[in-house]
Amino acid sequence: MRFSMLPKVFAQMFKKPWTNKFPAKYIPPSTTKFFEDVGAGKAKIIPAVETPEGFRGKIQYDKEKCTGCKLCLRVCPSGAIEFKEKEKKIKIYLARCTFCSQCNDVCPSNCLSMGNEFLLADADIYSKDLIVE
Amino acid sequence: MKEKTTSKTTYQLPIGPIHPALKEPVMFEFEIDGERIVDVDVSLGHVHRAIEWTGMRRNSIQIIYLAERICGICSISHPMAFIRAVENAVDIEVPERAEYLRVIQCELERICSHILWAGVAAHEIGFDTVLFLTWQMREKVLDLTEYLTGNRITKAILTIGGVRRDITKDHHPKIFETLNYLKDNFDKLRHIFLDDKTFQLRSQGCGILRYEDALKLCAVGPTTRASGVKKDVRVDQSYAAYGDLDIKHITPDLLTGQVNGDVYDRIIVRLLEIKQSVELIEKAIDQMPSGDLVSEPKILKILATIKKTNGEGVGRAEAPRGEVIHYVKFNGESEHPYTWKVRAPTYNNILPWIPMLKGEQIADIPIVAASTDPCISCTNRVAVIDGNNNYELNKEELHRLSVEKTRRLMK
Ligand code: SF4
Ligand code: SF4
Numbered sequence: 001m002r003f004s005m006l007p008k009v010f011a012q013m014f015k016k017p018w019t020n021k022f023p024a025k026y027i028p029p030s031t032t033k034f035f036e037d038v039g040a041g042k043a044k045i046i047p048a049v050e051t052p053e054g055f056r057g058k059i060q061y062d063k064e065k066c067t068g069c070k071l072c073l074r075v076c077p078s079g080a081i082e083f084k085e086k087e088k089k090i091k092i093y094l095a096r097c098t099f100c101s102q103c104n105d106v107c108p109s110n111c112l113s114m115g116n117e118f119l120l121a122d123a124d125i126y127s128k129d130l131i132v133e
Numbered sequence: 134m135k136e137k138t139t140s141k142t143t144y145q146l147p148i149g150p151i152h153p154a155l156k157e158p159v160m161f162e163f164e165i166d167g168e169r170i171v172d173v174d175v176s177l178g179h180v181h182r183a184i185e186w187t188g189m190r191r192n193s194i195q196i197i198y199l200a201e202r203i204c205g206i207c208s209i210s211h212p213m214a215f216i217r218a219v220e221n222a223v224d225i226e227v228p229e230r231a232e233y234l235r236v237i238q239c240e241l242e243r244i245c246s247h248i249l250w251a252g253v254a255a256h257e258i259g260f261d262t263v264l265f266l267t268w269q270m271r272e273k274v275l276d277l278t279e280y281l282t283g284n285r286i287t288k289a290i291l292t293i294g295g296v297r298r299d300i301t302k303d304h305h306p307k308i309f310e311t312l313n314y315l316k317d318n319f320d321k322l323r324h325i326f327l328d329d330k331t332f333q334l335r336s337q338g339c340g341i342l343r344y345e346d347a348l349k350l351c352a353v354g355p356t357t358r359a360s361g362v363k364k365d366v367r368v369d370q371s372y373a374a375y376g377d378l379d380i381k382h383i384t385p386d387l388l389t390g391q392v393n394g395d396v397y398d399r400i401i402v403r404l405l406e407i408k409q410s411v412e413l414i415e416k417a418i419d420q421m422p423s424g425d426l427v428s429e430p431k432i433l434k435i436l437a438t439i440k441k442t443n444g445e446g447v448g449r450a451e452a453p454r455g456e457v458i459h460y461v462k463f464n465g466e467s468e469h470p471y472t473w474k475v476r477a478p479t480y481n482n483i484l485p486w487i488p489m490l491k492g493e494q495i496a497d498i499p500i501v502a503a504s505t506d507p508c509i510s511c512t513n514r515v516a517v518i519d520g521n522n523n524y525e526l527n528k529e530e531l532h533r534l535s536v537e538k539t540r541r542l543m544k
Binding site for chain 1 (some may be wrong): 164166191192194195196197198199260262263266269272276279280282283284287289300321325328329330332388433436
């Protein structure tokens with residue numbers, strides 16, 4: 001056929017868009033305000049696409065189990081982990097983390113794991129949400 | 134007496150380093166006669182990122198993730214070549230199951246990359262509906278990648294001596310679902326790219342790279358295979374598990390019975406490679422033996438062995454764009470490599486642009502340039518600065534400096 005794309009284009013016009021309209025159908029004027037409204041039950045949120053099993057999201061740190069062996073610092077490719085000398089515990093700056101999960105693999109006491117939280121955009125790289133300790 | 138005006142009929146057209154039509158900084162200087170390109174010069178060196186230098190201050194485990202970031206699309210091929218270089222230097226035997234898993238990851242990456250390229254090529258000739266169709270297919274493959282590795286782009290799945298995640302029976306339904314989807318849609322894609330009048334008009338007989346030029350200029354990957362040169366690291370070196378998987382060189386004559394070396398042939402090669410990759414993944418899953426994933430589960434032990442190693446290693450891998458080569462040397466004193474060299478495939482595919490572009494029209498520049506699937510940032514390994522100015526080396530100087538550096542490394 002000479003114009004083989006045409007049937008596909010017409011078919012597409014009657015299909016629903018693939019995009020999941022997260023968090024709302026139209027961009028709210030203020031995202032912070034929108035989430036406040038959601039919290040107060042005034043607005044409804046369109047849920048995000050579910051993350052698959054084994055997704056590498058925000059790191060979970062079990063502080064109690066950590067022995068302070070510093071192995072995770074040695075393998076972290078981006079230097080996202082800082083060692084707190086006094087407490088002998090670690091602090092992870094997610095703004096630098098590349099989500100490679102190498103620290104999870106190396107940790108001898110299994111105190112690190114990857115969660116499935118991925119909404120980590122923030123204007124402040126030192127914000128509380130972006131630091132795991 | 135009337136002065137005779139200049140008889141020069143050509144004019145110069147510079148494009149780049151920053152230009153809306155270019156996705157990455159590269160500089161073309163065209164000599165144009167009317168609409169026809171008479172001569173072209175290409176210069177690079179605008180996006181040096183000092184990746185090798187950064188790597189020499191990190192240990193080998195950390196470099197894997199740095200190597201992944203050399204190219205966002207070849208985020209398996211670069212670490213693969215690096216890991217093979219380290220394994221070569223340290224003498225690590227990789228378990229067989231891991232080799233098969235590596236093949237699966239490499240081929241998934243190739244599918245993603247070739248589909249992405251097909252979309253970009255369509256976009257370059259102004260056929261944007263095809264761009265969206267191909268990227269819709271790519272999305273499925275990315276979903277599968279995310280499911281298998283936990284990340285979509287920088288997969289962080291390879292490690293020295295093996296792979297980090299297994300593929301079990303639980304993963305099979307989703308893998309086969311995606312592969313079947315690809316197979317169902319492959320014919321549609323092939324039909325659109327190869328039978329559509331628009332594509333044929335724009336790509337046939339355009340940007341020709343002859344067999345001799347491809348050989349002489351050392352082109353790699355689909356660019357060279359489309360000119361009929363049978364060159365593919367997967368076949369020639371049969372690394373990982375490719376040796377067991379019965380893989381052939383893909384050249385355009387498999388489909389059309391002839392080799393023209395034009396843009397159309399490059400489309401054919403890439404499309405056939407998508408099909409080949411799907412088949413390879415199926416075969417790999419089918420033939421995969423059971424066994425370990427890594428040769429040594431304790432990462433620190435590997436780092437300790439590397440620290441004691443005094444030697445060099447070379448790793449080669451077939452990226453979607455062609456052969457990548459990594460070279461590492463350890464001096465037995467530190468776990469950081471003494472030197473790390475990367476040769477990305479686009480480096481070889483820059484010069485073939487010149488015979489391809491000569492004689493073409495201005496409007497064909499985007500599609501011809503895109504037909505080698507260039508990745509400029511991956512290629513940039515050096516920037517020469519004199520004071521604050523970029524400074525160009527001539528052939529003799531460059532040769533002398535290279536010899537000096539090699540001598541320094543051999544010590
Ligand atoms: S996931 Fe990777 S980058 Fe992030 S803290 Fe762990 S080792 Fe570092
Ligand atoms: S490797 Fe594990 S135990 Fe050791 S410091 Fe890091 S988090 Fe703590």
